[in-house]
Amino acid sequence: MNKNQVKGRAKEAKGKVKEVAGKVTGNESMEHKGKAEKHGGKAEAKYGDIKSDVKKATQ
Template identity: 75%
Template sequence: MNKDQSKGHGKEAKGKLKEVAGKATGDKSTEVKGKAEKHAGKAQAKYGDLKSDAKKKTE
């Protein structure tokens, strides 16, 4: 697992927690920020996956 994959999964988890907290408290702002962070984390993890796949193919 490379740096982008691990950071991406961390952001994704943190975003999910914010999203759930926002839903539980009725705070739409926190919920939306959580969703955005979750999606950014997914994108970063996917980028890390692509980097890893590219590295494997060149070896």
């Protein structure tokens, strides 16, 4: 795993926690921020996956 994969998955998990906390408390702002963070984390993790695949393919 490279650092983008790790950071992305951590952000994804943190965003999911915020999203759920927002739903539970009825705080729509927190819920939306959590969703945004979760999707940003997914994107970073995907970038890390692609980066890893390219590195493996060029070795």
